Amino acid sequence: MTRNLKGSGLEEGVSTCRLVHAAKLMESGVEPVSACRSAVAQALSDAADVLAAVNELSASLF
Numbered sequence: 001m002t003r004n005l006k007g008s009g010l011e012e013g014v015s016t017c018r019l020v021h022a023a024k025l026m027e028s029g030v031e032p033v034s035a036c037r038s039a040v041a042q043a044l045s046d047a048a049d050v051l052a053a054v055n056e057l058s059a060s061l062f
Contacts, residue, residue, distance in 0.1 A: 012044075014040050014043075014044065018039050018040050018043050019039075019040070021039040022035045022036050022038075022039035022040055023035075025038060025039055031062075032058075032061075032062035033055075033058055033059050033062050036055075036058035036061075036062070037055055037058065040054065040058065041054040041055050041058065
């Protein structure tokens, strides 16, 4: 989903490596939303508005 946001506030989309890292965190028992925040959102940007949007996106999925 974040790959579609490239050019709309994001410099780049989420890499496959970041998605795999999030999945490994979930597999180890980390809550999905927390895993996405750690592995995906924080890796994409440090801008508060971008982080909020990406976190909202992951929260809507889990």
